[in-house]
Amino acid sequence: MQDVSVFEKYMTGTVITDIAAILLLISILVYTSSYRKRDTFVDRVFFHMIIWDMIAAVSDALDSILEVNAANNAGWRIALLLGHTVFTLAFEICVFFFILYLLGVAGLEEKVNKYWMVIAVPVLLLIILIIVNFFTGMLFYVDPDTGYAHGNMYFLVLMCAYIYAAAGVLLLWRIHKGLVLFTLGFVAIRIILSHVLYSVSASAFMLAVGMVFAHICMMNRSFYKGVEE
Amino acid sequence: MIDLIDFHVTLFFNVMACILTAGLLILSRQLRSREIGVRLFVCLCICNIAESVISILVYASLELPDSIYVESFLLFYTLEEIVSLCHVFVWLMYVDYLLYRSADHLKRRWVAFAIPVAILILLVILRGILFFVPSISDLFFEFINTAAGEVVTILEIVYMVVSVVFIYRYRKNTGRLVLFRISPFIIPIVIGLLISTFTDYSVRALGYSIGLINLYFSMIDIWKYEDSEHKCYNRAYMEKIREYAGDKKKDYGGALVFEVGGDIVPLMGIIDKELPKEVEVLKFGNDRLVAFLEGVNHNLLDSVSFMIEDDVGEYEDENAGEPIDMRINRVIRKKDESALAFVDRVVGT
Numbered sequence: 001m002q003d004v005s006v007f008e009k010y011m012t013g014t015v016i017t018d019i020a021a022i023l024l025l026i027s028i029l030v031y032t033s034s035y036r037k038r039d040t041f042v043d044r045v046f047f048h049m050i051i052w053d054m055i056a057a058v059s060d061a062l063d064s065i066l067e068v069n070a071a072n073n074a075g076w077r078i079a080l081l082l083g084h085t086v087f088t089l090a091f092e093i094c095v096f097f098f099i100l101y102l103l104g105v106a107g108l109e110e111k112v113n114k115y116w117m118v119i120a121v122p123v124l125l126l127i128i129l130i131i132v133n134f135f136t137g138m139l140f141y142v143d144p145d146t147g148y149a150h151g152n153m154y155f156l157v158l159m160c161a162y163i164y165a166a167a168g169v170l171l172l173w174r175i176h177k178g179l180v181l182f183t184l185g186f187v188a189i190r191i192i193l194s195h196v197l198y199s200v201s202a203s204a205f206m207l208a209v210g211m212v213f214a215h216i217c218m219m220n221r222s223f224y225k226g227v228e229e
Numbered sequence: 230m231i232d233l234i235d236f237h238v239t240l241f242f243n244v245m246a247c248i249l250t251a252g253l254l255i256l257s258r259q260l261r262s263r264e265i266g267v268r269l270f271v272c273l274c275i276c277n278i279a280e281s282v283i284s285i286l287v288y289a290s291l292e293l294p295d296s297i298y299v300e301s302f303l304l305f306y307t308l309e310e311i312v313s314l315c316h317v318f319v320w321l322m323y324v325d326y327l328l329y330r331s332a333d334h335l336k337r338r339w340v341a342f343a344i345p346v347a348i349l350i351l352l353v354i355l356r357g358i359l360f361f362v363p364s365i366s367d368l369f370f371e372f373i374n375t376a377a378g379e380v381v382t383i384l385e386i387v388y389m390v391v392s393v394v395f396i397y398r399y400r401k402n403t404g405r406l407v408l409f410r411i412s413p414f415i416i417p418i419v420i421g422l423l424i425s426t427f428t429d430y431s432v433r434a435l436g437y438s439i440g441l442i443n444l445y446f447s448m449i450d451i452w453k454y455e456d457s458e459h460k461c462y463n464r465a466y467m468e469k470i471r472e473y474a475g476d477k478k479k480d481y482g483g484a485l486v487f488e489v490g491g492d493i494v495p496l497m498g499i500i501d502k503e504l505p506k507e508v509e510v511l512k513f514g515n516d517r518l519v520a521f522l523e524g525v526n527h528n529l530l531d532s533v534s535f536m537i538e539d540d541v542g543e544y545e546d547e548n549a550g551e552p553i554d555m556r557i558n559r560v561i562r563k564k565d566e567s568a569l570a571f572v573d574r575v576v577g578t
Contacts, residue, residue, distance in 0.1 A: 006234060012428055013238040019424075020245075020432075023417050023439050030413075031446035200238060205245070212442055213252050219449050220258040 007147075011064040013200040018061035021205040025054050028208075028215050035218070041112070042104035046218075049097045049211060056090035057204035059083050063148075064201060070147050077142040084140060084148065087204075088130055088157060094207055095164045096123040101214070102171040126160045129153070235429040236288050243281040246434035250274045250281075253445055260445075265332055269323040270448065274441055276316040281434040283309040288431075299360075307357040310381050311350050316437075317388040318346040324392040324411075328399045330460070349381060389415060413443035459493050460501065461510040461518065467576060470511070470521060474568035481568050483525040483561045484575045485534055487518040490554025499540040499553075503533060519575060530559045 029050050035043050066080040099119060103112045112119070133139040138153040254260060254274050260267055287309055290301040321342045326335050396411055421436015454466040473479040489496060493512065500510055504520055511519045522530065534557045541553050562571040 009234045009238070009429070013234075013241070013430065016238075016242070016424055016428070016430065016432055019420065020242075020417075020435055020439060023420070024442065027413060027439070027443045027446060031443075031450065200241060202241070202245075209245070209249060209252070212249070213256055216253060216256045216445075219446075220256075 007068050010200055011068050014064035015061045017202050017205045018057040021057040021208040024208040024212055025050050028211055041109045045097050045101045049094055052090045052094035053207045056087055059087040060201050060204050067147055081142050092123050092126055095161055099164050099167055106171055106175050122160045122163050239431045242432050242435045243285045246281040246438040247278050249438040250277050266326050272319045277437045279312045303357055307353055310353045314346045314349055317385050318342055324395055410447050414440040456512050459497050461512045464513055466511055474572045480523055481521045483522050483530045485520045486558040488556045489516050496553050503536050527561055
């Protein structure tokens with residue numbers, strides 16, 4: 001097992017990152033309140049994204065705190081597994097809503113209403129696997145000696161996110177080409193940083209930053225133009 | 230030497246701060262405007278990016294070989310403090326402009342904002358130079374070092390407090406309800422400073438970035454009510470006026486309705502001069518302006534409109550060939566009429 005002080009340092013880093021994510025999400029939640037009054041498909045989906053990412057950020061912060069103490073206590077290990085299950089579920093559901101959001105922005109709302117079950121297949125399968133994982137540990141588990149560890153089938157968690165990410169990039173290319181390049185650059189920086197910083201969890205934060213950028217682009221559309229005259 | 234984990238985590242926070250701020254600058258169309266307030270906001274963003282980059286260099290310099298470590302560290306540290314001081318200076322200018330919306334007001338105030346900042350920049354540079362003067366007494370260097378280091382931090386906090394006082398005084402003096410909210414900007418910064426104080430990581434730049442994002446969202450919230458081209462409020466502001474009237478925050482007694490035939494801009498200048506500062510002027514379409522006034526009677530409303538008509542006459546005399554085509558209607562609130570019903574009646578007329 002890693003040195004406890006190293007664990008604690010990364011835990012602090014993760015908790016700070018999640019606090020930053022929560023602050024960003026609260027801001028978007030507050031400043032999109034007038035948008036939600038429009039009650040369009042895109043606004044509703046965006047609201048779900050914010051809520052699920054908040055759940056992911058809170059569970060991620062709790063996970064990192066639990067992880068420091070998991071080695072000493074069986075109860076904490078179960079709590080850590082539960083926490084990580086919530087985090088993975090929330091993260092994947094948020095990514096799923098992100099695809100719905102992009103489809104909505106691209107003006108494909110009718111198709112979403114028609115085919116949403118098909119779009120949801122990867123995430124629904126993963127949700128079942130994540131629930132089963134709580135008993136089998138095939139995706140991830142908590143080892144008394146090494147702490148949190150990936151299971152044999154962990155790639156399925158990544159695969160689901162990658163499928164949606166790939167679909168997202170294709171859709172985004174249709175909506176905002178500049179944003180695609182910016183997002184890819186942003187993800188590349190994160191990947192580079194993850195090599196030196198593998199233990200600071202920043203997934204919820206990255207999603208929050210993505211939502212901030214999406215909201216900035218949304219505000220470029222002059223929401224109030226029709227109200228003025 | 231520094232702890233590598235601390236360095237990497239701080240590096241991550243600073244890179245994220247840069248990405249957040251740069252993303253805001255690149256993606257926002259509104260920030261391409263040449264309006265002074267927007268330019269100052271862009272300056273704030275650039276200061277934050279510069280601070281994040283220099284902060285990374287300060288940390289990185291601690292890993293350099295002993296032969297160049299001191300010089301590099303001192304150089305980057307001095308640069309970081311200078312940028313930090315410029316940051317607070319721009320912030321004060323920005324708050325001033327956001328409240329008074331006047332380039333002239335800013336011209337009158339900027340020297341007062343700049344003097345303490347300039348003195349401190351000189352002090353910070355002096356400390357950097359004195360470090361390399363061997364004959365200087367330790368006591369004097371210690372004094373300069375403390376003064377430069379501590380005062381910079383204190384000044385940053387003081388200037389934040391000053392900006393809150395500005396907003397409070399503005400509300401008190403003008404009676405206007407300020408749409409601009411400072412707390413969403415300050416809260417992440419304070420959290421960032423607290424985390425930086427109580428942990429081994431520097432989260433200052435990330436706190437600033439989140440604050441700037443909030444400030445941008447807040448600005449958009451203001452823009453939805455403002456017509457910056459004509460220096461007045463747009464139709465959307467009616468929801469605020471109705472809210473104030475309904476909550477009895479404002480007790481409107483009368484209103485002036487201007488029917489305008491030509492360009493609104495010169496008339497707005499005259500109205501702005503003659504009406505009390507707390508009066509908000511709303512623009513409905515391109516031919517109608519409405520001003521709601523608190524605690525006025527028929528006579529007061531008459532005298533205000535006569536003054537405006539006189540000013541319009543003077544303007545037309547001075548600018549031959551540019552007549553202002555307008556007509557003023559005076560509307561007084563009835564005895565048993567609620568403020569909200571009055572507002573609705575005026576807008577309906």
